[in-house]
Amino acid sequence: MTSRAHRPAHDDDCAQTESPVGGQEFPLPCQAVLFDCDGVLVDSTRDGERAWTRWAQRYDLDPARVLDGVHGRRSRETVELFLPPPRRADALARIEALEIEGARQTPPMAGAHHLLNDPPMPWAIVTSASTQLVHARLHAAGLPLPPVLITGDDVDSGKPAPDGYLEAARRLGVPIAACLIAEDSAAGVRAGQAAGAAHVLGIGRPALQTTATTVVRDLSGLRWTSTALRMRAESLLRPLPGSPQQVGKHRRNTQER
Incomplete structure (x- = not known):
């Protein structure tokens, strides 16, 4: 598959900004987003x-x-x-x-419809589910099929092996080091980290039990530009390392000791 050309991120794209709907936003620069399906895009x-x-x-x-x-x-x-x-x-x-x-009757996860409406950069789904099952769940949730879909049928080794994410990046024509991965499970987070992705973003409270460095409540606090996935500050469950929220939490923990 031929992907669109990828331009380097501008400083403006990577800076902390105000969201169009109000509140602070934090960017995760990337050139493609690779989503897990269950627990990330569909509530299965x-x-x-x-x-x-x-x-x-x-x-x-x-x-x-x-x-x-x-x-x-x-x-x-x-x-x-x-x-x-x-x-x-x-x-x-x-x-x-x-x-x-x-x-x-599988419903979409909060924010999935909005996020997948006219995505501004390449995206893929990498799931442990079978091809038939993921098609059924996406259809029930009213979500589009991705440009690239990697299922449990397509790889020799499933998560936590990185094979699926590496194959998705290859098919999109984007270096894995320029990809953001959205995951909710421990095995999926480990797969994304082993693949060498630019960011592995945890989705939902179950992701707090994983090694994801940043976790958001769901997809509703996210939006993407052509060079980054941007997170509203109020959606963060585990703050971005180095952000004011993370620094403030560290200071409070230090003072309480």
Whole structure:
């Protein structure tokens, strides 16, 4: 795929500014954005947990143990954790059917529609879900298919291996070191960091349990220009390193000791 030309970031694009809707903004300079899907663009957590609970019960497994190993991992890898080889093919087909059945009413995450409306730079989705499942969830949520889609079917090694993100950057024609990755899971954040992305941005409260250096509440506090993804200060759950919020928090913690 041929991507549009990428111009270097101007100083104005990278500076802290006032948002058009008011409040401070902080930029994360980049030339492309690579999104995880589940928990970032679509709110599929409950649907997925219901499907995996039914699956676990079908195979006489502890649902809590199964759910602990699901997030950010490909279905076949979860199946391999719990079942012997002779049972895996049937079990994988069953969980795929259960998840697709549950995807019919998957809603978008807050801010996803707005952010993906006329994106000003190349973008991709990199997900552990199967191609069929991610199509079903995006369709139910009313979100567009990306210019590049990398699913669990497309790579030899899933997250936390960096393969998916590296392949997405290659197909977009953008160096991975110029890409921003948006993730919510520990495995996904590790994959983005291992890939060497410019930024790995945590999305949602679950991302506070990851090694993402910056975490925002959801996508509603973000907007992008042709050279950066910009975050409104009030959307930050874990402040950008070096920002006034982060410095202030560090000072308060120091004074309390």
